[in-house]
Amino acid sequence: MQASQSFWLTDIPDQDFQTTPELPSRSDVVVIGGGIAGVSAAYWLSKDGIRVTLLERRGICGGATGRNGGHLNPRTTSDFSRAVKNYGAETALAILKYARKNTEALKAFVRDYSVECDLSFSGLVWLALDNQELNRVLETGSALAKYGAIGEYWDASKCAERTRSQSFLGGIFYPDAGQLWPAKLVIQMALVAVRQGANLQTRTEVYQVQNQGNSLIVRTERGEIQAQHVVYGTNGWTGHLLPFLKDIIIPVRGQALITEPAPFMWEFSGSTNFGYEYFLQRSDRRIVLGGMRWLTPNLEVGIDDDGVINAAVSQGLRAFLPRHFPELSSLGIEKQWTGILGFSKDNLPLIGPVPHRPGEYIAAGFSGRGMPLTFLAGRDLADRIAGRSSSGFEKAFAPLRFFS
Secondary structure, three states: OOOOOOHHHOOOOOOOOEOOOOOOOEEEEEEEOOOHHHHHHHHHHHHOOOOEEEEOOOOOOOOHHHOOOOEEOOOOOOOHHHHHHHHOHHHHHHHHHHHHHHHHHHHHHHHHOOOOOOOEOOOEEEEEOOHHHHHHHHHHHHHHHHOOOOOEEEEHHHHHHHHOOOOOOEEEEEOOOEEOOHHHHHHHHHHHHHHOOOEEEOOOOEEEEEEEOOEEEEEEOOEEEEEEEEEEOOHHHHHHHOHHHOOOEEEEEEEEEEEOOOOOOOOOEEEEOOOOOEEEEOOOOOEEEEOOHHHOOOOOEOOOOOOOOOHHHHHHHHHHHHHHOHHHOOOOEEEEEEEEEEEEOOOOOEEEEOOOOOOEEEEEOEOOOOOOOHHHHHHHHHHHHOOOOOOOOHHHHOHHHHOO
Protein backbone atom coordinates (compact mmCIF):
# COMPACT_ATOMS: atom_id res chain seq x y z
CA MET A 1 0.00 0.00 0.00
CA GLN A 2 1.56 3.26 -1.14
CA ALA A 3 1.06 6.05 1.39
CA SER A 4 0.23 9.65 0.47
CA GLN A 5 3.13 12.07 0.91
CA SER A 6 2.92 13.97 4.19
CA PHE A 7 4.44 17.43 4.53
CA TRP A 8 6.01 16.39 7.82
CA LEU A 9 7.97 13.58 6.12
CA THR A 10 9.15 15.45 3.03
CA ASP A 11 12.96 15.54 2.76
CA ILE A 12 13.41 14.38 6.37
CA PRO A 13 16.62 12.36 6.85
CA ASP A 14 17.06 9.33 9.09
CA GLN A 15 13.62 7.82 8.54
CA ASP A 16 15.21 4.50 7.63
CA PHE A 17 17.24 2.46 10.08
CA GLN A 18 18.67 -0.99 9.86
CA THR A 19 21.00 -1.02 12.81
CA THR A 20 22.35 -4.42 11.78
CA PRO A 21 22.34 -5.89 8.26
CA GLU A 22 20.30 -8.87 9.45
CA LEU A 23 17.58 -9.19 12.04
CA PRO A 24 18.86 -10.39 15.43
CA SER A 25 17.79 -13.95 16.13
CA ARG A 26 16.94 -13.05 19.73
CA SER A 27 15.89 -9.94 21.63
CA ASP A 28 14.57 -9.39 25.14
CA VAL A 29 11.77 -7.25 23.71
CA VAL A 30 10.45 -6.71 20.19
CA VAL A 31 8.50 -3.50 19.62
CA ILE A 32 6.22 -3.44 16.59
CA GLY A 33 5.54 0.03 15.19
CA GLY A 34 7.79 3.02 14.52
CA GLY A 35 5.51 5.88 15.55
CA ILE A 36 5.77 7.79 18.80
CA ALA A 37 4.27 4.92 20.85
CA GLY A 38 6.73 2.31 19.61
CA VAL A 39 9.76 4.60 19.56
CA SER A 40 8.96 5.83 23.09
CA ALA A 41 8.86 2.23 24.28
CA ALA A 42 12.19 1.50 22.57
CA TYR A 43 13.70 4.64 24.10
CA TRP A 44 12.67 3.78 27.68
CA LEU A 45 13.54 0.09 27.34
CA SER A 46 17.00 0.80 25.93
CA LYS A 47 17.54 3.42 28.63
CA ASP A 48 17.07 0.56 31.11
CA GLY A 49 19.70 -1.53 29.31
CA ILE A 50 17.11 -3.98 28.00
CA ARG A 51 17.84 -5.53 24.60
CA VAL A 52 15.10 -4.18 22.38
CA THR A 53 14.47 -4.51 18.65
CA LEU A 54 11.96 -2.20 16.97
CA LEU A 55 10.33 -3.35 13.73
CA GLU A 56 8.52 -0.94 11.38
CA ARG A 57 7.09 -1.83 7.96
CA ARG A 58 7.72 1.71 6.61
CA GLY A 59 10.18 4.31 7.88
CA ILE A 60 10.14 5.87 11.33
CA CYS A 61 6.95 7.97 11.68
CA GLY A 62 5.53 6.50 8.48
CA GLY A 63 2.07 6.17 10.07
CA ALA A 64 -0.09 8.58 12.06
CA THR A 65 2.81 10.24 13.93
CA GLY A 66 4.18 11.60 10.66
CA ARG A 67 0.74 12.54 9.32
CA ASN A 68 -1.02 14.48 12.09
CA GLY A 69 -1.75 18.18 12.52
CA GLY A 70 1.31 19.11 14.57
CA HIS A 71 -0.58 19.77 17.83
CA LEU A 72 0.44 18.93 21.39
CA ASN A 73 -2.63 19.60 23.51
CA PRO A 74 -2.56 18.06 27.01
CA ARG A 75 -6.28 17.39 27.39
CA THR A 76 -8.69 14.51 27.89
CA THR A 77 -9.42 12.50 24.73
CA SER A 78 -12.92 14.01 24.56
CA ASP A 79 -13.92 17.47 25.77
CA PHE A 80 -13.68 17.81 29.53
CA SER A 81 -17.40 18.02 30.30
CA ARG A 82 -18.03 14.86 28.30
CA ALA A 83 -15.05 13.14 29.94
CA VAL A 84 -16.50 13.93 33.37
CA LYS A 85 -19.85 12.45 32.32
CA ASN A 86 -18.35 9.36 30.71
CA TYR A 87 -15.56 8.48 33.14
CA GLY A 88 -16.33 10.45 36.30
CA ALA A 89 -14.58 13.56 37.60
CA GLU A 90 -11.77 11.67 39.34
CA THR A 91 -10.78 9.80 36.18
CA ALA A 92 -11.15 12.86 33.93
CA LEU A 93 -8.86 14.88 36.21
CA ALA A 94 -6.37 12.02 36.39
CA ILE A 95 -6.24 11.87 32.57
CA LEU A 96 -5.58 15.62 32.49
CA LYS A 97 -2.76 15.17 34.99
CA TYR A 98 -1.30 12.30 32.97
CA ALA A 99 -1.40 14.35 29.75
CA ARG A 100 0.32 17.29 31.42
CA LYS A 101 3.00 15.05 32.94
CA ASN A 102 3.55 13.54 29.50
CA THR A 103 3.90 16.98 27.93
CA GLU A 104 6.38 18.07 30.60
CA ALA A 105 8.38 14.88 30.01
CA LEU A 106 8.49 15.58 26.27
CA LYS A 107 9.61 19.15 26.94
CA ALA A 108 12.39 17.80 29.14
CA PHE A 109 13.46 15.33 26.44
CA VAL A 110 13.59 18.10 23.84
CA ARG A 111 15.64 20.27 26.21
CA ASP A 112 18.00 17.53 27.39
CA TYR A 113 18.84 16.31 23.87
CA SER A 114 18.65 19.73 22.12
CA VAL A 115 16.03 18.43 19.70
CA GLU A 116 15.05 20.88 16.95
CA CYS A 117 11.39 20.08 16.32
CA ASP A 118 9.73 23.54 16.34
CA LEU A 119 8.26 22.90 19.79
CA SER A 120 6.45 25.97 21.13
CA PHE A 121 3.56 26.67 23.47
CA SER A 122 1.24 29.47 22.42
CA GLY A 123 -2.10 27.83 23.19
CA LEU A 124 -5.08 26.39 21.36
CA VAL A 125 -8.67 27.64 21.16
CA TRP A 126 -11.57 25.23 20.78
CA LEU A 127 -14.22 27.11 18.77
CA ALA A 128 -17.99 26.86 18.26
CA LEU A 129 -19.51 27.41 14.81
CA ASP A 130 -23.18 26.98 15.80
CA ASN A 131 -25.40 27.00 18.89
CA GLN A 132 -25.12 23.27 19.47
CA GLU A 133 -21.34 23.53 19.52
CA LEU A 134 -21.56 26.62 21.72
CA ASN A 135 -23.55 24.66 24.29
CA ARG A 136 -20.75 22.08 24.46
CA VAL A 137 -18.18 24.86 24.84
CA LEU A 138 -20.20 26.44 27.65
CA GLU A 139 -20.62 23.06 29.39
CA THR A 140 -16.89 22.46 29.21
CA GLY A 141 -16.15 25.96 30.47
CA SER A 142 -18.40 25.35 33.47
CA ALA A 143 -16.81 21.95 34.19
CA LEU A 144 -13.29 23.36 33.93
CA ALA A 145 -14.18 26.16 36.35
CA LYS A 146 -15.87 23.75 38.76
CA TYR A 147 -12.82 21.50 39.02
CA GLY A 148 -10.17 24.22 38.77
CA ALA A 149 -8.80 22.96 35.44
CA ILE A 150 -7.06 25.14 32.84
CA GLY A 151 -9.28 26.80 30.23
CA GLU A 152 -10.41 30.37 29.51
CA TYR A 153 -13.82 31.13 27.96
CA TRP A 154 -13.87 33.48 24.96
CA ASP A 155 -17.15 35.07 23.92
CA ALA A 156 -17.99 35.83 20.28
CA SER A 157 -16.43 39.27 20.47
CA LYS A 158 -13.11 37.97 21.79
CA CYS A 159 -13.14 35.13 19.25
CA ALA A 160 -13.59 37.66 16.44
CA GLU A 161 -10.77 39.84 17.77
CA ARG A 162 -8.30 37.01 18.33
CA THR A 163 -9.10 34.73 15.38
CA ARG A 164 -9.74 37.49 12.78
CA SER A 165 -13.04 35.81 11.90
CA GLN A 166 -16.72 36.56 12.54
CA SER A 167 -17.68 32.87 12.29
CA PHE A 168 -17.27 31.75 15.87
CA LEU A 169 -19.86 32.09 18.64
CA GLY A 170 -17.51 31.29 21.50
CA GLY A 171 -14.54 29.19 22.50
CA ILE A 172 -12.31 27.78 25.22
CA PHE A 173 -8.65 28.83 25.13
CA TYR A 174 -6.04 26.43 26.52
CA PRO A 175 -2.82 28.39 27.10
CA ASP A 176 -0.71 25.28 27.78
CA ALA A 177 -1.24 23.70 24.34
CA GLY A 178 1.66 23.52 21.93
CA GLN A 179 2.80 22.92 18.38
CA LEU A 180 5.66 20.84 17.02
CA TRP A 181 7.09 18.97 14.02
CA PRO A 182 6.25 15.46 15.25
CA ALA A 183 8.48 13.48 12.89
CA LYS A 184 11.57 15.49 13.82
CA LEU A 185 10.95 14.80 17.51
CA VAL A 186 10.39 11.07 17.11
CA ILE A 187 13.26 10.51 14.68
CA GLN A 188 15.61 12.13 17.19
CA MET A 189 14.12 9.92 19.89
CA ALA A 190 14.86 6.92 17.68
CA LEU A 191 18.47 8.06 17.26
CA VAL A 192 18.86 8.34 21.03
CA ALA A 193 17.40 4.84 21.43
CA VAL A 194 19.94 3.48 18.95
CA ARG A 195 22.78 5.15 20.87
CA GLN A 196 21.44 3.45 24.00
CA GLY A 197 21.65 0.06 22.29
CA ALA A 198 18.28 -0.39 20.60
CA ASN A 199 18.22 -2.22 17.26
CA LEU A 200 15.88 -0.47 14.82
CA GLN A 201 14.78 -2.29 11.70
CA THR A 202 12.57 -0.33 9.30
CA ARG A 203 11.11 -1.67 6.03
CA THR A 204 10.34 -4.85 7.96
CA GLU A 205 6.74 -5.98 8.14
CA VAL A 206 5.59 -8.30 10.91
CA TYR A 207 2.94 -10.80 9.88
CA GLN A 208 2.62 -13.00 13.00
CA VAL A 209 3.48 -13.25 16.69
CA GLN A 210 3.27 -16.78 18.03
CA ASN A 211 3.65 -18.09 21.57
CA GLN A 212 6.11 -20.97 21.58
CA GLY A 213 6.72 -22.42 25.01
CA ASN A 214 8.51 -19.87 27.16
CA SER A 215 9.15 -17.39 24.39
CA LEU A 216 7.45 -15.47 21.59
CA ILE A 217 8.33 -15.87 17.93
CA VAL A 218 7.96 -12.72 15.84
CA ARG A 219 7.72 -13.64 12.17
CA THR A 220 8.58 -11.06 9.52
CA GLU A 221 9.25 -10.98 5.81
CA ARG A 222 12.98 -10.87 6.66
CA GLY A 223 13.07 -13.71 9.16
CA GLU A 224 12.14 -14.54 12.76
CA ILE A 225 13.08 -13.11 16.15
CA GLN A 226 12.71 -14.95 19.44
CA ALA A 227 11.70 -12.63 22.31
CA GLN A 228 10.50 -12.71 25.89
CA HIS A 229 8.18 -9.75 25.40
CA VAL A 230 6.43 -8.03 22.50
CA VAL A 231 5.05 -4.49 22.50
CA TYR A 232 2.40 -3.48 19.96
CA GLY A 233 2.62 0.20 19.00
CA THR A 234 0.43 -0.40 15.97
CA ASN A 235 -2.54 1.91 16.70
CA GLY A 236 -4.97 1.89 13.74
CA TRP A 237 -3.45 -1.28 12.26
CA THR A 238 -3.58 -3.31 15.50
CA GLY A 239 -6.37 -5.56 14.21
CA HIS A 240 -4.07 -7.04 11.56
CA LEU A 241 -1.89 -8.71 14.22
CA LEU A 242 -4.44 -8.98 17.03
CA PRO A 243 -7.74 -9.75 15.27
CA PHE A 244 -9.66 -10.03 18.56
CA LEU A 245 -9.04 -6.26 19.01
CA LYS A 246 -10.36 -5.23 15.59
CA ASP A 247 -13.71 -4.13 17.03
CA ILE A 248 -12.04 -2.44 20.01
CA ILE A 249 -9.40 -0.39 18.15
CA ILE A 250 -10.94 0.85 14.92
CA PRO A 251 -8.98 2.54 12.12
CA VAL A 252 -10.15 5.99 11.05
CA ARG A 253 -8.67 7.89 8.13
CA GLY A 254 -7.88 11.54 8.73
CA GLN A 255 -6.92 14.05 6.06
CA ALA A 256 -4.88 17.25 6.16
CA LEU A 257 -3.32 19.88 3.92
CA ILE A 258 -0.73 22.62 4.08
CA THR A 259 -1.00 25.97 2.35
CA GLU A 260 1.54 28.25 0.80
CA PRO A 261 2.86 30.98 3.14
CA ALA A 262 0.00 33.21 4.28
CA PRO A 263 -0.30 36.58 5.97
CA PHE A 264 0.26 36.31 9.71
CA MET A 265 -3.01 35.18 11.33
CA TRP A 266 -2.50 33.54 14.74
CA GLU A 267 0.21 32.41 17.14
CA PHE A 268 -2.17 29.91 18.74
CA SER A 269 -3.77 26.85 17.18
CA GLY A 270 -7.49 26.28 16.68
CA SER A 271 -10.07 23.52 16.41
CA THR A 272 -13.82 23.25 15.98
CA ASN A 273 -16.20 20.96 17.79
CA PHE A 274 -18.34 18.57 15.76
CA GLY A 275 -16.63 19.34 12.47
CA TYR A 276 -13.33 17.74 13.55
CA GLU A 277 -11.37 20.63 12.02
CA TYR A 278 -8.01 21.70 13.47
CA PHE A 279 -5.54 24.28 12.24
CA LEU A 280 -2.30 26.05 13.07
CA GLN A 281 0.04 28.52 11.42
CA ARG A 282 3.66 27.49 11.39
CA SER A 283 6.64 29.79 11.87
CA ASP A 284 7.11 29.80 8.07
CA ARG A 285 3.52 31.18 7.92
CA ARG A 286 2.16 28.08 6.17
CA ILE A 287 -1.16 26.90 7.59
CA VAL A 288 -1.79 23.23 8.40
CA LEU A 289 -5.49 22.29 8.34
CA GLY A 290 -7.10 18.92 8.93
CA GLY A 291 -10.53 17.40 9.41
CA MET A 292 -13.76 17.40 7.36
CA ARG A 293 -14.25 13.64 7.47
CA TRP A 294 -17.87 14.33 8.46
CA LEU A 295 -18.44 15.05 4.75
CA THR A 296 -18.16 11.32 4.00
CA PRO A 297 -21.00 8.80 4.57
CA ASN A 298 -18.99 6.68 7.03
CA LEU A 299 -16.85 9.45 8.60
CA GLU A 300 -13.83 7.53 7.19
CA VAL A 301 -14.34 4.96 9.98
CA GLY A 302 -13.00 1.47 9.32
CA ILE A 303 -10.56 2.64 6.60
CA ASP A 304 -6.85 1.88 7.00
CA ASP A 305 -5.63 2.93 3.53
CA ASP A 306 -3.68 6.20 3.75
CA GLY A 307 -2.74 6.19 0.09
CA VAL A 308 -6.03 7.78 -1.03
CA ILE A 309 -7.04 11.45 -0.92
CA ASN A 310 -10.83 11.66 -0.46
CA ALA A 311 -12.23 14.19 -2.93
CA ALA A 312 -15.15 15.30 -0.73
CA VAL A 313 -12.88 15.85 2.26
CA SER A 314 -10.38 17.67 0.06
CA GLN A 315 -13.07 20.01 -1.24
CA GLY A 316 -14.27 20.72 2.29
CA LEU A 317 -10.78 21.47 3.55
CA ARG A 318 -10.06 23.78 0.62
CA ALA A 319 -13.26 25.72 1.34
CA PHE A 320 -12.81 26.02 5.11
CA LEU A 321 -10.21 28.77 5.30
CA PRO A 322 -11.76 31.11 2.68
CA ARG A 323 -15.22 30.61 4.22
CA HIS A 324 -14.19 31.56 7.75
CA PHE A 325 -11.16 33.77 7.15
CA PRO A 326 -11.75 36.19 4.24
CA GLU A 327 -8.09 37.28 4.33
CA LEU A 328 -7.19 33.78 3.11
CA SER A 329 -9.59 33.67 0.16
CA SER A 330 -6.88 33.29 -2.49
CA LEU A 331 -4.46 31.11 -0.54
CA GLY A 332 -2.89 28.26 -2.52
CA ILE A 333 -2.56 24.64 -1.33
CA GLU A 334 0.87 23.02 -1.48
CA LYS A 335 0.23 19.46 -0.32
CA GLN A 336 -2.50 17.11 0.93
CA TRP A 337 -2.15 13.79 2.72
CA THR A 338 -4.01 11.21 4.78
CA GLY A 339 -3.17 9.24 7.91
CA ILE A 340 -4.72 6.39 9.88
CA LEU A 341 -5.77 6.97 13.47
CA GLY A 342 -6.80 4.26 15.92
CA PHE A 343 -9.98 4.98 17.88
CA SER A 344 -10.88 2.77 20.82
CA LYS A 345 -14.47 1.97 21.74
CA ASP A 346 -14.38 4.38 24.69
CA ASN A 347 -11.90 6.90 23.20
CA LEU A 348 -9.26 5.99 25.79
CA PRO A 349 -6.02 4.26 24.83
CA LEU A 350 -5.09 0.69 25.67
CA ILE A 351 -1.83 0.75 27.64
CA GLY A 352 -0.61 -2.37 29.40
CA PRO A 353 -0.65 -6.16 29.09
CA VAL A 354 -2.58 -7.67 26.19
CA PRO A 355 -5.35 -9.75 27.77
CA HIS A 356 -4.80 -13.53 27.60
CA ARG A 357 -1.44 -13.11 25.76
CA PRO A 358 1.38 -13.60 28.32
CA GLY A 359 4.44 -11.46 27.63
CA GLU A 360 2.62 -9.18 25.18
CA TYR A 361 1.91 -5.50 25.79
CA ILE A 362 0.15 -2.74 23.90
CA ALA A 363 0.12 1.05 23.62
CA ALA A 364 -2.52 1.85 20.99
CA GLY A 365 -6.01 3.23 20.42
CA PHE A 366 -5.07 6.84 21.20
CA SER A 367 -8.19 8.16 19.45
CA GLY A 368 -6.52 11.16 17.82
CA ARG A 369 -4.75 12.25 21.03
CA GLY A 370 -1.50 10.34 20.83
CA MET A 371 1.04 13.15 21.16
CA PRO A 372 0.11 14.12 24.75
CA LEU A 373 -0.15 10.51 26.00
CA THR A 374 2.36 8.23 24.31
CA PHE A 375 5.76 9.19 25.73
CA LEU A 376 4.82 8.11 29.25
CA ALA A 377 2.94 5.12 27.85
CA GLY A 378 6.33 3.87 26.65
CA ARG A 379 7.76 4.39 30.13
CA ASP A 380 4.81 2.57 31.68
CA LEU A 381 5.44 -0.50 29.52
CA ALA A 382 9.18 -0.39 30.17
CA ASP A 383 8.47 -0.31 33.93
CA ARG A 384 6.24 -3.37 33.68
CA ILE A 385 8.71 -5.31 31.54
CA ALA A 386 11.57 -4.42 33.90
CA GLY A 387 9.49 -5.68 36.83
CA ARG A 388 9.08 -2.29 38.50
CA SER A 389 5.90 -0.80 39.88
CA SER A 390 4.18 0.87 36.96
CA SER A 391 4.27 4.67 36.94
CA GLY A 392 1.52 4.83 34.33
CA PHE A 393 -2.18 5.50 34.70
CA GLU A 394 -3.36 1.92 34.92
CA LYS A 395 -7.01 2.03 35.81
CA ALA A 396 -8.43 4.08 32.94
CA PHE A 397 -6.16 2.74 30.20
CA ALA A 398 -5.92 -0.94 31.18
CA PRO A 399 -6.73 -3.13 28.15
CA LEU A 400 -8.42 -5.64 30.45
CA ARG A 401 -11.38 -3.25 30.85
CA PHE A 402 -12.80 -4.61 27.58
CA PHE A 403 -12.54 -8.24 28.72
CA SER A 404 -13.74 -8.27 32.33
